[in-house]
Structures are given as C-alpha cells and as structure tokens.
Amino acid sequence: MNTKIVQYSAPVLLVGGGEVDRQVLAAALPTAGRVVAADGGAAQVLALGRMPDAVYGDMDSLSPEVQAQLDAGVLRAIPEQNSTDFDKCLRHIEAPLVFGYGFLGQRLDHQLAAMTVLVRRADRRCLLIGAEDVVMVCPPDLSLDLPTGTRFSLYPMAPVTGRSTGLRWPIDGLTFTPAGTTGTSNEVDGPVRLTLDGPAMLLILPVACLSALLAGLADAPGTWPARG
Structure with a gap:
C-alpha cells in the first residue's frame, strides 16, 4: 500500500467526487502544480485531460475502468473505513494551501463530514470552494x-x-x-x-x-x- 505524502511548496489542488463546476475546474487545473484526487474525484480530473499526481481513498467510488487509466504509482489506496476520503487526502498533503473542489454541494452528510475534517486537520490550511461559498477554518x-x-x-x-x-x-x-x-x-x-x-x-x-x-x-x- 503506497500512501506517501504529496509535498509541494505552492498550493495544491484537491478534487473530490461531489458537485463541481466543470468550467471552474477546467480553468483551475492548468495553474495547479500538483493535483490530488479523493477517490471518485479522479474521474473528474481525467475527464478534463489532466493526470492527477496522486489519488487517495478506499476506492469504493472509482471504477476499475477509471483506475486502469491512472499512471503507475498514482493510485494510493487506503482501505480503512474510519476516516473519509477527504481526510485521507488532507493528512497526506503537505503544502502551504489546499484548494478543495467537489466537497460542497449535493449531499448534506458529505458536507458536514468535510466540515469536521477541516477542523480536525486545522493545521492543514484548506479552502473548500463551491458554487456559492468558500469555507475554511479561521486562522488565529x-x-x-x-x-x-x-x-x-x-x-x-x-x-x-x-x-x-x-x-x-x-x-x-x-x-x-x-x-x-x-x-x-x-x-x-x-x-x-x-x-x-x-x-x-x-x-x-x-x-x-x-x-x-x-x-x-x-x-x-x-x-x-x-x-x-
């Protein structure tokens, strides 16, 4: 099981499997030096022509067909069920800032879980960006x-x-x-x-x-x- 950390000196783009404005994401991807996907978010990244640098999660939302499109070493399965795919990603990224797309909108339970992770990982500065709002933990x-x-x-x-x-x-x-x-x-x-x-x-x-x-x-x- 390969769960090595993604380390980068500039902001990292993190894409989940939830609701994403494709035009907004398509504009953000070319400017991102590193792109990480949470499980099914890999399909959204690949659909826009970008190979993610890493995909973390339990892979219950990523079809075998999409997994087969990923380059060697990109898939980093974490099979434990005690944390969300967003948590799995955030704890494996070391960067000054993380932009999170695909974690707001659609399912309320997923949004609440994401808010919990933001607080649990408050040392990892992360902005969740949706169609209407941007959310983060207030710094000191x-x-x-x-x-x-x-x-x-x-x-x-x-x-x-x-x-x-x-x-x-x-x-x-x-x-x-x-x-x-x-x-x-x-x-x-x-x-x-x-x-x-x-x-x-x-x-x-x-x-x-x-x-x-x-x-x-x-x-x-x-x-x-x-x-x-």
Whole structure:
C-alpha cells in the first residue's frame, strides 16, 4: 500500500467526487502544480485531460475502468473505513494551501463530514470552494478587505471565542457553540480583523470573495498546530 505524502511548496489542488463546476475546474487545473484526487474525484480530473499526481481513498467510488487509466504509482489506496476520503487526502498533503473542489454541494452528510475534517486537520490550511461559498477554518489572526455589506458567516464546530473589528455585529465577549450562539449572516461594515482563540470556527464567505480571502491569508501571521 503506497500512501506517501504529496509535498509541494505552492498550493495544491484537491478534487473530490461531489458537485463541481466543470468550467471552474477546467480553468483551475492548468495553474495547479500538483493535483490530488479523493477517490471518485479522479474521474473528474481525467475527464478534463489532466493526470492527477496522486489519488487517495478506499476506492469504493472509482471504477476499475477509471483506475486502469491512472499512471503507475498514482493510485494510493487506503482501505480503512474510519476516516473519509477527504481526510485521507488532507493528512497526506503537505503544502502551504489546499484548494478543495467537489466537497460542497449535493449531499448534506458529505458536507458536514468535510466540515469536521477541516477542523480536525486545522493545521492543514484548506479552502473548500463551491458554487456559492468558500469555507475554511479561521486562522488565529486574519485581516480582510471586503466590500461593505458582504455576507460574513462564522460557524463554530466546538466552543470557541474571539474578537473582531469591521463586522456589523462584533463577536467580542461571545462564546460560540454549535448548539448555542453561532455567527451566521453577519455583514462587513469596514476593514475586517478576526482573532480566534482556537481552531474551531468556520469562516463562510461568498465565492466571489476568494481573491480577497487569498490576499488576507498571504498576510496571516500564523497557523494552528497539529492535533496530538
């Protein structure tokens, strides 16, 4: 079983088997130095004429016909059933940033599982990009320049506190929990700065904010440590 790490000094493109805008993915693939697929996501990459550098998963969604199209050494089966294919991929990628396509949309249970993995692997900076939204775990400190009125949603996956400027409803003094206070449908009213006290807050922005988010991440001073 070959499960070696994909290591790259620039962002890595990760493709799942869920809903993907083919035009968006086709535009992203040529700019990606490394492309990884999660199980059935390999079919979407191959269909656009790109050979993935690695395919991780239990291979229950990848037909023998598609597997036969993969170059030697690309298929890296991980048969255990205790983690999702997204988790299998993310823990085997070492890169400054991962762009994830094909993990949002369609099945709600798959989306919830992906959100859990984002928090579990918060040391791996990953953006999940869908048709409407981009989602990531908030880093410890993040500043963003977004248009006034932009939808700005925060959702806690565990108890977490923080501070903010530039939001219509500041988060200072609040304790967020999944079953208590959440921060969805907030709005930008100036230059945004967020500081979070733990790796448990999801940031959800309109996909049109992707460039602004990348600019903010380029200046973000730190990342969360790996879980023990």
